[in-house]
Each structure stands twice: as C-alpha cells, then as structure tokens.
Amino acid sequence: MSDLQRPHYRGALVIVTSIFFMWGFLTCLNDILIPHLKAVFALNYTQTMLIQFTFFGAYFVMSLPMGKLLARVGYKSAISLGLSIAAVGAVMFYPAARAPSYPLFLAALFVLASGITLLQVAANPYVSLLGPESSASSRLNLAQAFNSLGTTLAPHIGGGLILGAAVLGADQLASLGEAERLAYQSQQAHSVQLPYLVLAGVLALLALVVAAWKLPQFKERARDTSDSGSAGALEVLRHRHVRLGVIGIFVYVGAEVAIGSFLINYLSLPEIGGMRESDAATYVSYYWGGAMLGRFVGAALMRKIRPGLLLGLFALIAAGLTLTTMLSLGQLALWSVVLIGLFNSIMFPTIFTLGIAKLGPLTGKASSLLIMAIVGGAIIPLAQGAIADRVGLHHAFVLPLLCYLFIAYYGLRGSRVITPQPETATRA
Incomplete structure (x- = not known):
C-alpha cells in the first residue's frame, strides 16, 4: 500500500521499537526481583514463583479485555494507554517497598503486566502496519531484537542496583528479633524503589510522546483483528x-x-x-x-x-x-x-x-x-x-x-x- 510507505512512518517505527525494548527490560527485571524478594521475605521457591504467576497470569486474564479496548480506541491510543498503565504499576512498587508487603509487590506486578499486555496486543500488529506488507516480517524481527536487547541489559543493570547489597540467609534472618527483622526487610525492600520510580518516569514520558506524536491510529484495522x-x-x-x-x-x-x-x-x-x-x-x-x-x-x-x-x-x-x-x-x-x-x-x-x-x-x-x-x-x-x-x-x-x-x-x-x-x- 502506497500510503504505508510515507517517510514519517520511520519515526513511528523508532518510537514503537523503543517500546519493545522497554517491555523486554521490565519483563526480565523479574529475574532480579525473584532472588531479592525470596531473601527479603524468606520465601520458599513456590511462594517466590508467585511473582511470575502474577505477571504472566495477567496475559491470560487481561488479553481479551485489552483486545476489546484496542478495537475501541485504535493502535496509537492503546499503546499510549498501555504505557500509562505500566507506569502506574511501576509507581506502586514504592508503597509496596515502604510497607514492606509481598502481596502489594504482587499487586504492583499485576498492574504493570496489564499495561504490558495491552502493549503486546497492540504493538506487534502495529509494527506490521508501519510499512509495506512484504517487509512486515523484517520490521517485526527488528523490533523483537530490541526486545531481546532489553532482556539482556535488565539483569546487568538491575543486578547492580537491586542485588548489590548482601542479603542474609534464611538461618540468619530467623535469628533476628521481630523489630530487627522488620527493619532489615524494610531496608532491603527499599532498594527496588528508585529503579522502579525511574522506570515509571520513562514509561510516562514514552506515553506522552506517543500521545503527542502524529502516529496513525489504524482504527479500522484494530476492529478487524479484534474478533x-x-x-x-x-x-x-x-x-x-x-x-x-x-x-x-x-x-x-x-x-x-x-x-x-x-x-x-x-x-x-x-x-x-x-x-x-x-x-x-x-x-x-x-x-x-x-x-x-x-x-x-x-x-x-x-x-x-x-x-x-x-x-x-x-x-x-x-x-x-x-x-x-x-x-x-x-x-x-x-x-x-x-x-x-x-x-x-x-x-x-x-x-x-x-x-x-x-x-x-x-x-x-x-x-x-x-x-x-x-x-x-x-x-x-x-x-x-x-x-x-x-x-x-x-x-x-x-x-x-x-x-x-x-x-x-x-x-x-x-x-x-x-x-x-x-x-x-x-x-x-
């Protein structure tokens, strides 16, 4: 289609590719949260895996509602809204760490993952529309490569920020008094506050850029793919x-x-x-x-x-x-x-x-x-x-x-x- 070959779609592709990077980064950051929260809250492996259960469970629970939302508002608005929801989830890590509360961490992860679910539902097909059909696969592979770049960098950056301080073993944690244990948990949990507040700011900025940029909505295409x-x-x-x-x-x-x-x-x-x-x-x-x-x-x-x-x-x-x-x-x-x-x-x-x-x-x-x-x-x-x-x-x-x-x-x-x-x- 000739209307899909205009030069301004290059800018749109750059923006959307950066979003692929962000959700790859956020998804893989769970691999850093898991050992950290396991140590902080003295969890067994089953309890710790509730992190991934909550995060990826959002895909199952929210994918159909997000598909209907996409059909209603179009691709551009859906992507901006998905980034905004993910930003809210990232901000929720601050009160979860301040408490500190494992259930609140899980709630924050569910909101964050709900935003990423909307991005998944909207951004993958959106990339295929940003140019000729013959090169759709090439564009999607490029975007997915940046998603992989995000998953590659997240453990390195997150490991330094979140896992930098040594944590006590289960036996050491059990030997602490109630007041000492609560103080220790609070201190360790706070290490996730700054990284997730920074991520919330980046997500909010991206949401504003998408909303302000003259990106195509492809609203009719969104309706066609939502059935x-x-x-x-x-x-x-x-x-x-x-x-x-x-x-x-x-x-x-x-x-x-x-x-x-x-x-x-x-x-x-x-x-x-x-x-x-x-x-x-x-x-x-x-x-x-x-x-x-x-x-x-x-x-x-x-x-x-x-x-x-x-x-x-x-x-x-x-x-x-x-x-x-x-x-x-x-x-x-x-x-x-x-x-x-x-x-x-x-x-x-x-x-x-x-x-x-x-x-x-x-x-x-x-x-x-x-x-x-x-x-x-x-x-x-x-x-x-x-x-x-x-x-x-x-x-x-x-x-x-x-x-x-x-x-x-x-x-x-x-x-x-x-x-x-x-x-x-x-x-x-």
Missing part, C-alpha cells in the same frame, strides 16, 4: 497445527521464563557456581543475550533450512543442554544452562508463525489464542518451584526438559498443516 469470540476460537482449534501450536507457545514461554527465574538461585548453589547473587545476574544477561544473538543466526539459517526442522533441532539441543545441567556440576552445569538461551532464540516467532500458517481469515483468531498461551510463563515456573521445594532446584529442571521435547515434536511433526475434514466441521 476472537468463543465460536471463532472453536473453529480455529479444529486445525491440528493451531492446537499444538497453542501448547507449544505455552510450554516454550513457561520453560524460558522458568529457567531465567531460577538462574540466579541455581548459579548461587555451592555445587554449581557458588557465587554471589549480584555476580550471578551477569550470567542471566548472557542467557538472554544468547537469545538475541540466536535470532540473527536463526534468521540466516532459515534461508536454507525449513522453519519446522530448524525449530525441532534447536529444541533437541536445548533439551540436551537441560539434561546436561541436571546430570553435572560446576562449570559444565553452569554453562550448559546458560547456553540454553541461545537455542531459545527462534522458538517463539517460529512456533507463532507455524501456528497461524495457511489459515486465511482465521489468522487473527489463531493469533489471539497464541498470545493467551503466554500464560505458560505463569504456570510452569510455579510448578517448577513446587518441584524444587520437594526434590531440590538441581533436578527441578526436568520440567523444562519435557517442554523442550514437546517443542521438538511440534517442529518436526506437529506443525504440519492438516486441513480438517468437512464432516468434522459439520458435527461441530
């Missing part, structure tokens, strides 16, 4: 590659988030890395940085290898690395778990693309279901936390191992498009 009722969902789920693709997104996001969430605590174990939590945060940057690097490598490989096959191979390697870290100790266990990030890289966009393949007018409905499947980031880390509390963190990685094996199956066999038989549709 995701239950009847449409049932219709699209008759397609096998969509059903399995929804499961694929669920287990992929769950495995990726679970590994990132436990990485600092895992590397701090004496038999693995035996390092300080602030030092372990550097390896979290390597984990997410590998995903960023792998996207560029994967994009080049896909020119010669079909996406399903490459997805299957990457998933098998990730499964092998997961098994290696479970069966080894020291540096081998350390680097095998960190290297999983490199092979996570192509999984989300490839599963997503395979899941919406050859659906025609049902594409929008399938996309909505795949986005809702991001709730795997809430369920699987919580389940791994429960396993870790029973058998230890080292062997709790069996859950991501099973996830990667399913993804390998999906890439090699499950993603093949099989058209539903007409009589199946008639019976339904």
